[in-house]
Every structure is written in structure tokens, then in C-alpha cells.
Amino acid sequence: MAQRPVPLAPGLPRWPGAIAAWLVLVLTLGTLCIVALRAGTGQWLGPADWAAVRFTVLQAAASSAVSVLVAIPVARALARRRFRGRSLLVTLMGAPFILPVIVAVLGLLAVFGRGGLLNGALSAIGLTEVSIYGFHGVVLAHVFFNLPLAVRLILQGWLSIPAERFRLAATLDLPPGRFLEWPMLRAVVPGIALAIFLICLTSFAVALILGGGPRATTVELAIYQALRFDFDLAGAARLAVLQFGICAIAAILAWTVTLPQAQGGGLDRVVQRWDGGRWSVVRDGAVLVAAACFLLLPLAMVVTRGLSGLADLPISIWPAALRSVLVAVLSTILCLGLALTLAMRWGGALAGLASTLPLAASGLVIGTGLFLIVHPLMNPARLALVVTALVNATMALPFAYRSIAPELARVEGDYGRLADSLGLRGWARLRWLIFPRLRRPIGFAAGLSAALSMGDLGVITLFATGGQETLPLAMYRLMGAYRMDAAAGVALVLLALSLLAFWLCDRGGRVDD
Amino acid sequence: MTEGLWLDELRLEQDGFRLSADLSLKPGQVTAVLGPSGEGKSTLLSAIAGFLAPVAGRVVWDGQDLTQVPPGSRPISILFQDHNLFPHLTVNQNLGLGLHPTLRLTQADKAKVEWVLDRVGLADLGDRRPGALSGGQQSRAALGRALLAERPLVLMDEPFAALGPGLKAEMLDLAVEVLGSAGRTLVMVTHDPEDARRIADAVVFVAEGKAVPPVPPQALLDHPPEALRRYLGREVG
16 A cells, blocks of 8 residues: 555544553553552562462463464364364354353363363273363463464464465475475464463463462462462562563564464365375364364353253352443443554554553553552452453453554545545544444454453452452352352353353444445 | 636655646636656645645645645545545435535435435435445446535546546546536546547646646647657557
8 A cells, every 4th residue: 555645634633542542551551660669679589489480481381382283283174174064163263262261261170170071081991080270270271262263373374375386286296294384384383372372471360270379370370369368569569570571571572473463254265285195184083073172072061061050040140240241341342442542543653552562461460550559549349340341451452452453544544535535534534434434343342352351350359359249250259169050050151141242242343234 | 816726836745756836727627637647647636635745835726825724624525546435325425425524414405415416317326325336326426425515626536547438438528517517626637638638628737747837638739748749659640
């Protein structure tokens, strides 16, 4: 696209984006500064802190490596096989991203936990049972969440190799693996691995349930423990700075490698190939069945156990559900407002910074900072839900921005001059040009943000008192009290609400197209 | 006071490309801007419309200096090469934007839209979206909006280039008929001397970094200067 000359008066105001950017800066860097000041000069990092750092980095590296290594054969099988239910499987690969973490963990416990399917089978044939708790459990859960993401992104890479090249390789009798697939993987995989590494660094809920103890505590979890159990503000602050440092380094690393962009469509193509024989068909089939089982069994367990658990639902669940819905609505509105106003400054340094910083920040760090701000003024518990919505909106911002901003830039490129010449400015421009043309990305971003917020078990654990439970927190407390049937029922309700929230928003963006 | 459009020692620069223009156009006339592609015809229109700030000089309409006026506030309608209609709005709404950017239309406004639709041959198609119209009908809708907008100067940056030759001629005739008879001043970019000969009162030739002041098309095309002769090649001989 040719460079568009800057008009004398911009059709969309830039100041709301500046306010949004500064708000995000305050929420991420500002809270961090407050926390760092509070940490003061006291003792420096102790052995427990270093153990948390080591565990955080190691589990993230292991999760990322396993996800990518397993994803490669799965993506290859999906790229070259055509079978019934293939597109459904690809669609389901998108689901874990909006799946509440605690629901997925419950499903994993039902399969791999004590008394789960796997251990039932093992003890039936006289083998010793395995435990899902600790390092490998955390990695297992992270692979569950990130394997589908990795598969989708690598599948994109595979499908981006032109079909003509496979034909050429076949006529020249060249092995396509070495000449076509290896270069593609080398280009695509590092970015994906880094993205997953980054996601796993800030993992909290998984570590909260499956980790714990001196040998399996992430920095995020350590912050929570310092605040919640020891009320050690200085310790929490020290850890918060540490966490930001780790994430910032990873984010800068990720910036140097091109981060993969998830595309919506186009994954239903199959690459026709001429190499490989019957053996490779069998192998692909086995890989796909194994991957599908790994991803679908826990979900199936959530549904079946949830249905029988519905009878045990405590009545207090419904106010919690209402609170979760309210938090999700508030968070979605905030997130969309931030993303849209920042998108109006597309290409600007401030917008780029503000839409990236939350990737390096962690919800608990922001929560800690807000906690410290609010603490002298009033009881932080009173603001638990508002703070949760604010943190959730911030954390979802990078995804919402990346969905909206490029589209807004494209619309302005195509129709900006026409709108300028008609004098469409400010609200009229939003009303008649931007909103109608951005329905899809806005709907998608809203769905994502609503689902993420609905299922979030993060900062709420820091603040909430009895009367302020959200649905994920209520579920976590039921699990902690070993009321697994009731927890399973809540999981089903939470799952339904999250999927419904995503579906409603995303659908809303697609009507009458 | 100069009536019409006056480009007062205008100098433009864009990505290392330069163009100068010092000329005036009489009101109510049809002026063709003719020249090889890539010589700056569209750049000149961009500057007049306010999308490109000049490095020096002024754009003046009826004695009013427009140089610092934003595009939407200039007494100018413009038809682009493409993207002349918002695809998500109906034809009625697209035309209505020419009256009020907020689309708050009175009964009188709606009647005006009806009348203009009829005038450009789109009666009864107002509820359709542009996607449901043919290329020619879309051009008619864009012309209709320019007619409705009641801005005295209309710029056309080859809006009909994608149409076939017959349809293009038809649209140019329609433009001159409805806009010209409404007293508008038309400035249209073209690379086809035949267009200029058929409908223009004057021709501005743009080449080698300069927009030459307007001359009658007959005189210019019958006795082309060196640069134009080269551009026209065998056509004039």
C-alpha cells in the first residue's frame, strides 16, 4: 500500500488513545513501581525465591518444548490427511484458549489424577499409580492448553507451502521433508515456542492447583502465597519485580523473533502429496487419535461428571455466577474501549507499547500494585470485583488489540479519504464507517475477552472474601474442600457460560454477512 | 477576487516526486487533466482536495484560501478511482452522507435523495447495498452523492476507469449532464485524449513535473507541444 499522506485534520481523535495508553502504563509499569518502592532495600532474594524462578523458567521451557515437539507430527498429519471430522477437530483446537483453566485442570484430574481413568487402568493391570501433582503435572496441563495453539500455527506454516512445490518435489523425486518442510519449521517453530514459553511463564492457576510446595512453586504462585498467607508485602513486591523482569526479557526475546499471527480461516485445505506409503497413513492415524484423545477425554470427563454433579450444586453458586457474568461484561467493555482507542493510534509508539506491555506483566503483579494503592484508603476486598475486571481487561488487551488494530488500519486505508472528503469525523465516523466495518474483529475480541475474564482464576484469589466469590473461585474452594462432585457441576456451568459468552459475542459480529 | 479555482504557485512533493502548478480554472467549466500515468495527475487532485499539504503556494476557491482547510470542509466533492461507496450502507445512506455526515436526515432531505436517485437513473434502488448494484449503477450512485452534496467543485480521479469504454463514455456524459447543468465546476483526470476532446471545455496537461495552464482541447490536441506529442505517439501523427 502506498503511504497515505497525513490529512490536515485526522478523522478520528487521537487523545482517547493517549488516555488509554497511559492507563495501561500505570496499570503495568505504575503498579510495578509502587510494588518495587514498597519492596524497599530489605533483604534480597532468598533461596526460596530462586527456587521459584528456577521452577518457573524450567516448567515454561519444558511445556513449550513438549507442546511444539508433539504439535509437529499432529500438524503434519492434519496437513496431509483428509478424513471425516477433520474440520471439527481443527475447530476444537481453537477451544482450549477460551477454556477456563480450572475447568481444564479438573478434566485432567479426572483422567490423570488419583482415581482417574489412567490410574484406574494402571491399578487394574497391577501397575503402580502415577501422581499428577508437581512438575510433570504442571507441564502436562500447559501442554494441554498450548498443544492446540502450536498445532494450529504449525498447520498454517504447512499450508503456506504452495502445492506446486510438493508437485515439483515429487517430479524431481526429492524428499519434501528436507527441502520444503524443514525450512518451514525452522522459520515458524522458534516464534511459536517463544510465544508458548511466554504464556507459561505467567501461569498461575495451573500451578496453584497442580503445583505448590517448595519444589513446584512458580513466581506467580509465590506472590500469591506471600500476600495471602504471610501478608508479606515486601516479599510479594520483590517477587513481583522478579516476575516482571523474567517476562520482560522473554517478551523482548519474542519481539526479535516474529511472533506468529493466528489467522481465522484457510485451515481446511489439505496438501496433496506423493511421498510416503501405507505406513505413514497408519502413523498419521495413530498420532491424530492419540492427540484427539488427549485433548477430548478431559473435556468429555468434565461434561459427564458435571452432569451428574449438577444435583450437588450449592445454592451459593448462582450469585457467584452472576458476579462472574458482571465481571466479564465490565472487563469486556473496558478491554474493547482500550483496544479501540489504542487502535486509533495505530502505528504509534505509545499504542505499540501499551498493547504489548500486558504480555510481560502478570495479573498478580498488577493486583499487588492495586492492592498497595487501595490498602491505605479502604479495605481492598470491597473493590475485589472491579479490580478483577480491570486486570482481566488489561491481560486480554494484547489479543483484542491485535484483532482490531490491523483491520482498523485497513478500513482507514480503503475508506479514510472518502470519509475525510465527506466530513465524517469523530462519532459520525465511528458510527457509519468504523463500527460497521469492524464488526467481526470487535465481536471476536469481545468474545475472547469475555471468555478469558469469565474463567479467570487469578487476581480474584488475592482479594475476595466470602461474599465476593466468582464462579472459578467458588469452584476452586469446592475442590479444596474435596467436594469434587459439586466442583464438577460448577465446572460444567462455568464451561457453558464461557463458551456461551464467546459464542454470543463472536456471533454478534457475524450477523448479516 | 478570482472566481473559480486558483492554484497559486502551488508546489507539491511526495516521496521524492515534485509537481508545480500555477493556473486558474473558470467556474462552471469542465476541465480535463491529461497526461501520462505516474506524472502526478492524481497527486494534483489530492492536493486540491486537501489530502496532500503543498510545500508552497495556495489553493484558492472564489477568493477563499483553502490551503489550511481540512478535506471535509472544502467546497469540494471528489470521486476516487475506487472505494467511492461504503459497502455496508444502503444507497440511500451513502447518498445521505453527502447531505449530513451524521445521517440525521429530515423529510425534505429524504425527498432530495429520492429526486437525485431518479436524476441519475437509480429510482427504486435506494434500499440496496452497493454490492447488489452493477459497476455502472455504483458509478451513478457516486455521481448522485456529488450532485446531492451541493459543493461547487467536483473532482473526478478516473472513477469510471474500471468500466468498459461504452459505459465509461455514458458515465462521463451523465456526469457532465447532471453536474454541469447544476452549475458545478468539474475537474476530471484522464489519460485518454478522446475523453478530453468529447466533454472538456479546457485541458490541463501534466507532464515533466509541471501542470500547464488550461487551453481549449481542440487547440491543444491539434497542435500538441513536444511532451504531449510524445505521450500521444501515433494517435495524432
